[in-house]
Amino acid sequence: MSDSTTGLPFLKGHGTQNDFVIIPDPEGRLDLGPATVAALCDRRAGIGGDGLLRVVRSAADPAAAELADRAEWFMDYRNADGSIAEMCGNGVRVFARYLVEAGLAKPGPLAVATRAGVRQVRIAEDAADGTPGEITVDMGRALVPGPEGVEVAVGDRRWPALNVNMGNPHAVAFVASLDDAGELAEAPATSPEGVYPQGVNVEFVVDRGPRHVAMRVHERGSGETLSCGTGACAVAVAAARRDGADPTATGESVRYTVDVLGGRLVIEVFPDGRVEKTGPAVIVASGTLDPSWLSGLSG
Numbered sequence: 001m002s003d004s005t006t007g008l009p010f011l012k013g014h015g016t017q018n019d020f021v022i023i024p025d026p027e028g029r030l031d032l033g034p035a036t037v038a039a040l041c042d043r044r045a046g047i048g049g050d051g052l053l054r055v056v057r058s059a060a061d062p063a064a065a066e067l068a069d070r071a072e073w074f075m076d077y078r079n080a081d082g083s084i085a086e087m088c089g090n091g092v093r094v095f096a097r098y099l100v101e102a103g104l105a106k107p108g109p110l111a112v113a114t115r116a117g118v119r120q121v122r123i124a125e126d127a128a129d130g131t132p133g134e135i136t137v138d139m140g141r142a143l144v145p146g147p148e149g150v151e152v153a154v155g156d157r158r159w160p161a162l163n164v165n166m167g168n169p170h171a172v173a174f175v176a177s178l179d180d181a182g183e184l185a186e187a188p189a190t191s192p193e194g195v196y197p198q199g200v201n202v203e204f205v206v207d208r209g210p211r212h213v214a215m216r217v218h219e220r221g222s223g224e225t226l227s228c229g230t231g232a233c234a235v236a237v238a239a240a241r242r243d244g245a246d247p248t249a250t251g252e253s254v255r256y257t258v259d260v261l262g263g264r265l266v267i268e269v270f271p272d273g274r275v276e277k278t279g280p281a282v283i284v285a286s287g288t289l290d291p292s293w294l295s296g297l298s299g
C-alpha cells in the first residue's frame with residue numbers, strides 16, 4: 001500500500017454488531033490490496049472486522065467518479081478476506097455515522113455512492129440524552145431473478161431458498177430453528193450449480209411473530225457475522241412473498257422486524273420493489289496504525 005511510512009488513521013464501528021475497520025482516504029491516495037484489507041480485518045493480528053470501509057470522495061476514485069455529481073462520498077467496501085462486494089447495508093449506516101462525527105456531513109439526508117449505485121440515507125438527530133439517532137437507508141429495488149428450485153445445504157441438511165439480489169446476492173432459507181444451520185464454520189453449499197457464480201450470502205430464517213422474523217447469516221467473504229443489512233432486506237422480501245404480502249403484488253407496503261444476532265433492524269418493502277432499512281450505527285474507537293506494521297504488509 002502507498003502510505004507505509006506514516007501512521008495511518010483508522011476508526012472502528014459497527015451496525016448491529018456487523019463490525020468494520022474504517023479508513024478515511026478522502027483524496028483517494030491509498031491502494032488497499034486484498035492482503036492488506038485481510039490483515040486489517042484479522043481479529044488477532046490486526047484491528048478486526050467483518051469488513052472494511054474506505055471513505056473516499058467519489059471524484060477521487062475511478063470506481064465512483066461517474067457518480068460524483070450525485071454523491072460526494074464513495075463507500076469502498078471490502079469483505080474481511082479482502083474481496084470486493086457491491087454493497088453493504090450495515091456498512092453504509094456506519095459510513096454515514098462516520099461522516100457526521102467527522103464533520104463531513106450533517107444529520108438529515110445524505111447520498112452515498114456504492115458499487116451498487118447511489119443510496120439515499122437519512123440520519124436522524126441524536127436524542128436529547130445523547131443516544132445516537134437511527135439511520136434509514138433506501139436500499140434500492142430488490143430483484144428476485146430465480147431460478148425456481150434453489151437450495152442451500154449444510155452437511156446433509158438441505159432447504160429450499162429464494163434467490164434475492166440487493167445489489168449483492170443472497171439465498172434466503174426458512175428453517176425450523178436457527179440451530180439447524182449448525183456452526184456455519186464453512187460456506188453453505190448452493191444448488192443448482194452455477195446459480196451464484198460470484199458466491200452468495202446465505203440467510204437462515206425463523207418466525208418470531210406477525211411480520212417479525214429472526215435470522216442467522218453466512219456472509220460471502222466474511223463467514224458467519226452477527227448481522228447483515230442487505231441480508232435482512234432479502235429476508236423481508238422473501239418473508240413477504242411467503243406470507244402473501246409481496247408489495248409488488250398487493251400494492252401495499254409491508255414492514256418486517258428482523259432480529260439478527262447482534263440486534264434488530266426494521267425493513268420496509270414498497271410496491272415498486274424498493275426496500276428501506278432502519279437501524280443503529282456506532283463509532284467505537286479511533287487510532288493510528290503503526291507505520292512499521294503497515295509497511296510490513298504486502299498487497
Ligand SMILES: N[C@@H](CCC[C@H](N)C(=O)O)C(=O)O
Binds near residue numbers: 086219228
Ligand atoms: N454485511 C453486509 C454485506 C457485506 C457484503 C457481503 N459479504 C457480500 O459479499 O455480498 C451488509 O450489512 O449488507
